[in-house]
Amino acid sequence: MKTKKITGGKITLFLACAAFAVGIPAICNPYQMTVVNSALIYFVAALGISIMLGMCGQMSFAAISFMGMGAYCATQLSKTLGMPTLMALVLSAVFTALMSLWIGALLFRLSGGYFTFATIGLVYICSSLFLNLKPLTGGANGIVGIPDLNLFGYNLDSLYKWFFFLFAVCILCGLFVERIRRTSLGRSMASVRDNELAAKSLGVNCYQVKIISFVIAGTLAGLAGGLIAFHNGTVSTALFSFQIATNFVIMVMLGGVNSTVGTFLGTFLVTLMPEVLSPLADYLRLIQGVLIILMMIFMPTGLAGIGQMLLSKAQKRLANKFSKKKTASQEVGQ
């Protein structure tokens, strides 16, 4: 029933990725590279929100908390305990996976809106802990001097090296999410999102599926946290505030809640907006707010929806041209 097809969309996507990988380092100065790199890191965490909200229909603000846990864990393991950095990164993702399993099992006893509010509680608890557990987090001053990430002897000591590494991580995470969408877990998540009653009646354990989505999201956020710690070389509580938590949700909503490409676009839009609009910094939130409202009214599927519309229009136009040519040549043949 299913055949692997190489569609126009896939080719476009591949070319866009290639152009991005070649183009960005060519045109960006080091400061701009920092911004791009952090957008790539945020994308990893935003993907988690896309899974939770887009695929599974569960609104969670918790990503920022797990990002913080991942960041401090990676920092402590590498800087204080002297563990190899790559191992510290992996272990911090494992740590956040376990934490999100535990917290998810607890919070999903609540349903719908109550769950969402509980995740807001979690964000407050965690930011308070990050601020006050000084021996672990450095408190308000944060921690500096985190070593470079070292990949089997290869030191990521420049922003450009980081860029390629992060972009590769983003692509792997994106493929992982797209794979989930197409397998049994993705269908189960969609059923939890759209019709819990049908889901249960078909054997889907909704509670379990919600926890799985929460753990995947938590792990991705933890990974992003570890990455940002090694990338920046410093961590501080400012990175993990409720403000940033809402940013994640905005990224995903603007981009297209159930689309990996859309999440990517949304992440860049939200991360780059303060840079591009720096003369209007005072009105940044206003502009974002208006944009969100307009988007939800006119294009609830986000940037991804707009992209898809343009792509299918272009395809139709191509197809039309092609069929016109055909009829023309047929006429000549007659």
Place this chain on the structure above:
Amino acid sequence: MEPILKVEHVDKAFGGVIAAENVSFEILPGQIMGLIGPNGAGKTTTLNLISGIYSCDKGEIYINGKNVTKLPAHTRARMGLARTFQSPRFLQRSSIRENLMLGLDLADQIGYISSFFGKKRSDFDTELSELMGMAGFTVNWDADIQSLPYGQRKLLEIVRALLTHPKIMLVDEPAAGLNSKELMRVLEMLQFAAKKGVGIVVIEHQMDFVMGISDFVTVLNFGKLLSQGTPEQVSSDPAVIEAYLGRDIDAEN
């Protein structure tokens, strides 16, 4: 033969409304039981109690000899209990294909991880085309479920249930809103399932249909068991005729 489904003295009340009171019946593999009664009699509630959407206030439910009264709905589904709904329940934002595949892997005990690495049910395609042959129409698998006419959605829900290889099927008003051709298709599919040994509960208001297909019929009224027996016994039972208020019961649908 052991009954595949046993409902014993089940009660359910919603606030003051008694939706089921002391309801009992048993179904053998391959048997079709009609469940009838006036609107609000508690028929759908009974299905919800069996499938675990609601919990019983009292009484026990056994699937294949195992007491499932305390088990959650999804566990009962994985034990071979499939159902359709009074109005079809599909995932509106997923394709028809995804809708049919939902839950299949679970029914087959293929875990999320092995599915991630590409494990699938091998005979899915042949089985699907066999069932679609019985359903009597073809669809574009990648289309939206909403693009289908109502009758086809109802048929597709039965196909979806059958794809999970159920031992018990609970079918809530399959005939409502179908034309006579589609009705024949429903009949054919349910009889096909019964022949394979599936125990079936079918709720239906259309009397010709339910009396024609059922091995025996259970009648509910105000949540209580009013009558039970062969279609002939039930339709000549004065209590049943009384409950339908002297109406010609064939006229109600």
